[in-house]
Amino acid sequence: MNVETFYDDQTSTFTYVLFDPISKESAVIDSVADFDIFSGRASTQSADKIIDFITQNGLKNKWILETHVHADHITAAHYLKAKIGGQIGIGSGIKAVLDMWVDIFETSNDTPRDGSQFDVLFEEGDTFNIGRYDVSVWHTPGHTPACASYLVDGKAFVGDTMFAPSLGTARCDFPGGSAEQLYNTVQRLFTLPDDTTVYLAHDYPKKGTAPQSTVSIKEAKETNAQIRPNVTLQEYVEKREARDATLAVPKLLLPAIQANLRNGQFGAPSEGGKQFIKIPVNAI
Numbered sequence: 534m535n536v537e538t539f540y541d542d543q544t545s546t547f548t549y550v551l552f553d554p555i556s557k558e559s560a561v562i563d564s565v566a567d568f569d570i571f572s573g574r575a576s577t578q579s580a581d582k583i584i585d586f587i588t589q590n591g592l593k594n595k596w597i598l599e600t601h602v603h604a605d606h607i608t609a610a611h612y613l614k615a616k617i618g619g620q621i622g623i624g625s626g627i628k629a630v631l632d633m634w635v636d637i638f639e640t641s642n643d644t645p646r647d648g649s650q651f652d653v654l655f656e657e658g659d660t661f662n663i664g665r666y667d668v669s670v671w672h673t674p675g676h677t678p679a680c681a682s683y684l685v686d687g688k689a690f691v692g693d694t695m696f697a698p699s700l701g702t703a704r705c706d707f708p709g710g711s712a713e714q715l716y717n718t719v720q721r722l723f724t725l726p727d728d729t730t731v732y733l734a735h736d737y738p739k740k741g742t743a744p745q746s747t748v749s750i751k752e753a754k755e756t757n758a759q760i761r762p763n764v765t766l767q768e769y770v771e772k773r774e775a776r777d778a779t780l781a782v783p784k785l786l787l788p789a790i791q792a793n794l795r796n797g798q799f800g801a802p803s804e805g806g807k808q809f810i811k812i813p814v815n816a817i
Contacts (some may be wrong), residue, residue, distance in 0.1 A: 557592050558597065559592040561594065564797075566579065566580055580710050601681050602677060627651065631645075640791065650796050670683060673692070691734070698735060704776070708817065730747050732746060788810045791811060
């Protein structure tokens with residue numbers, strides 16, 4: 534399985550294109566749609582790079598995969614499906630996220646609670662293929678209830694579970710998040726073979742340093758700053774919750790979650806034809 538990596542420096546997000554070089558079938562994991570919170574302008578520059586790569590290499594896209602409902606960027610899933618095809622898939626935990634956030638935004642008119650805006654809701658243990666390669670789905674909650682990881686050919690695409698070793702793990706203080714669940718998730722990932730390559734969703738490098746997109750399970754077990762096989766649940770939860778209490782809310786939280794609940798769409802237009810992002814006041 535070949536992997537092409539793209540990095541969006543505005544949101545510090547990695548997007549991956551997986552492809553079988555024989556069948557030319559491909560999948561896109563965690564795409565990015567550009568959105569400027571200050572002007573309210575959306576664009577497709579980042580997603581168009583993915584489209585260019587797929588078309589220039591003659592790939593046949595089968596899947597557009599989400600590891601979770603992102604709080605720090607808007608997904609380009611809907612846009613990509615219209616341009617390159619493929620089914621949009623996400624973990625079935627999305628239904629729990631929808632139950633929480635649709636009421637907060639009061640968007641039941643254009644945001645189905647049953648997840649039907651996505652083509653496939655993956656259950657724990659589901660499998661699908663990209664050409665010759667079988668992909669397994671693990672539910673990996675903790676950061677959010679909807680988190681899922683995709684395992685294929687000695688590779689694990691884990692979304693916001695683990696980060697580079699110096700950063701530790703994802704935060705757990707969003708609605709539905711759980712440090713205890715994330716502890717169990719990461720300990721489960723540690724049962725993978727040591728030479729498994731973990732593909733990360735984000736990195737926040739220091740100026741002049743390249744972002745780190747991968748880490749081996751062996752390296753993560755030996756050097757992760759927050760969790761290792763011998764760290765107890767209590768130790769991790771205390772450290773994670775103390776760290777979360779110091780973190781600012783992501784600047785794109787409300788626009789991103791609102792659009793990502795609809796697979797990257799901004800929702801039904803107003804009577805005048807405009808689209809709006811709702812900002813609920815004192816609601817979270």
